[in-house]
Amino acid sequence: MKTKKKGTTIGLAEKLGYAGISVADNLRGSYRGTFMQFFCTNVLMIRPGILATLMSLVTIWDAINDPLIASYADNHPNKNGDRARQYLWAGIPLSIIMILMFVRFSMNPTISLMIIFCLNILFSVATTFHRLPFYAMMILVSPHEADRLSVNKFHFFGTAIGTALGSLAMWPLVRLVGGVDEAGNVANPEKGFLMGMVVVGAIVIILSLYHYYTTKERVHPQQTEKTPMIEAIKILFKKAVFRRNVILDFLRSTIIAATTGYALYYVTYVLGKPGFLTPMYAIYLISNILALPFLNKVIEKLGKRMSLIASAVLLIVGEIIFIVFAKNIIGGISLVLATGLATAMINVVLSLNRARVADEVEDEDEKGRRVDSMVSNVNGFAIKCGTSVVSLAFGWILELTGYDATLAVQPTSAINGIIFIMGWLVIICCVGLILAAPKDKEEAPKAAVSETEGE
Numbered sequence: 001m002k003t004k005k006k007g008t009t010i011g012l013a014e015k016l017g018y019a020g021i022s023v024a025d026n027l028r029g030s031y032r033g034t035f036m037q038f039f040c041t042n043v044l045m046i047r048p049g050i051l052a053t054l055m056s057l058v059t060i061w062d063a064i065n066d067p068l069i070a071s072y073a074d075n076h077p078n079k080n081g082d083r084a085r086q087y088l089w090a091g092i093p094l095s096i097i098m099i100l101m102f103v104r105f106s107m108n109p110t111i112s113l114m115i116i117f118c119l120n121i122l123f124s125v126a127t128t129f130h131r132l133p134f135y136a137m138m139i140l141v142s143p144h145e146a147d148r149l150s151v152n153k154f155h156f157f158g159t160a161i162g163t164a165l166g167s168l169a170m171w172p173l174v175r176l177v178g179g180v181d182e183a184g185n186v187a188n189p190e191k192g193f194l195m196g197m198v199v200v201g202a203i204v205i206i207l208s209l210y211h212y213y214t215t216k217e218r219v220h221p222q223q224t225e226k227t228p229m230i231e232a233i234k235i236l237f238k239k240a241v242f243r244r245n246v247i248l249d250f251l252r253s254t255i256i257a258a259t260t261g262y263a264l265y266y267v268t269y270v271l272g273k274p275g276f277l278t279p280m281y282a283i284y285l286i287s288n289i290l291a292l293p294f295l296n297k298v299i300e301k302l303g304k305r306m307s308l309i310a311s312a313v314l315l316i317v318g319e320i321i322f323i324v325f326a327k328n329i330i331g332g333i334s335l336v337l338a339t340g341l342a343t344a345m346i347n348v349v350l351s352l353n354r355a356r357v358a359d360e361v362e363d364e365d366e367k368g369r370r371v372d373s374m375v376s377n378v379n380g381f382a383i384k385c386g387t388s389v390v391s392l393a394f395g396w397i398l399e400l401t402g403y404d405a406t407l408a409v410q411p412t413s414a415i416n417g418i419i420f421i422m423g424w425l426v427i428i429c430c431v432g433l434i435l436a437a438p439k440d441k442e443e444a445p446k447a448a449v450s451e452t453e454g455e
Helices: 014-043 046-074 086-100 108-139 145-168 170-176 187-213 229-237 241-260 264-272 274-324 329-364 372-401 412-435 446-450
Strands: none
Touching: 014 046, 014 108, 014 187, 014 241, 014 264, 014 274, 014 372, 046 229, 046 329, 046 372, 086 108, 086 187, 086 274, 108 145, 108 329, 108 372, 145 274, 145 329, 170 187, 170 329, 170 372, 229 241, 229 329, 229 372, 241 274, 241 329, 241 372, 241 412, 264 329, 264 412, 274 329, 274 412, 329 412, 372 412
């Protein structure tokens, strides 16, 4: 592994690139997660259960293409030796596909369903290519954990901005183009959601290219010998910290998807106040950003295990308040406030664990090989699985509880189903997160974290 002199810092322009690509990735992810299912059920009139089932098939396809693409990237560096950076150009086809996903090509729900399915297959491939550098570059940027943690702070600042803006800024845009009526209710989502996605797609392309031209890969394998995909996967799953991280990434993505991905359904049918969507995401954004300056000291003080457990406990408390006051704005505020604070900590801990795994694989491998892209994409697959499981559960709960897109007021059973996904399911995941938190002996030395003080 090539190293650089201790104390060398990553420039501000490069750090802003990590913030920018995080904004891009989470902006389009949040926008899609917030509006896509609502668009399919309320505009294309696709049955939620059938939609959720087909989307789970897309995840199965992801299980195939993720490791294939990661293996190819690890074993086929470009002429400069880079193995991830060049795939930032995938932001262009990814944006085009996302825009097409909000176009109504047919009035027939069955035809619309097949088109959406095909576009999601293409979307999964484009996303894998685009997210490959998104995660791997935070490992490859430097061999020092101090630099990586510094970059991670910018990355997760961008994550908070992108996730919130996916609805916070786009909802006013949907209103501006006539997608929302004067009372704040969804009136013309066919036009509003599409125009919003055009703006998001342009932002994704611009920020992806900015990151490409400002970032560098400073970590390269000692040898260039190729590592077969199956062998790379076996190497990774032999490590306990990697196995735990896969589980934790699955739980983390489930929590985020359940608490933020269906907020539009929540404010529309449970609260009866669609306009409250913007304040909810604003609170999520502010709480996430406010937590970032304190992450270094908290991780140094508590260690990774206790940081994860503390985050899970905070989420459980917030979810209990949400369940008790679900039909009041107090419940909505509690939900997003706890999620913003807790996920900021969880995100950083899991990112540091991914970097640690990649370094340990190289140190322990007699051939000095690195599998950075495979580390990122296997964990990325776990994230997609978590999101898919929530989507499948939410779709079928709506299907089985009598959800009807033509009704302004949904049955009590459907409302309870929404509350279950956003409340009880998250509590179950938090318990799992506590049980899966790495043991103290698996922790990286706290000294490595303390080096970041003063950044």
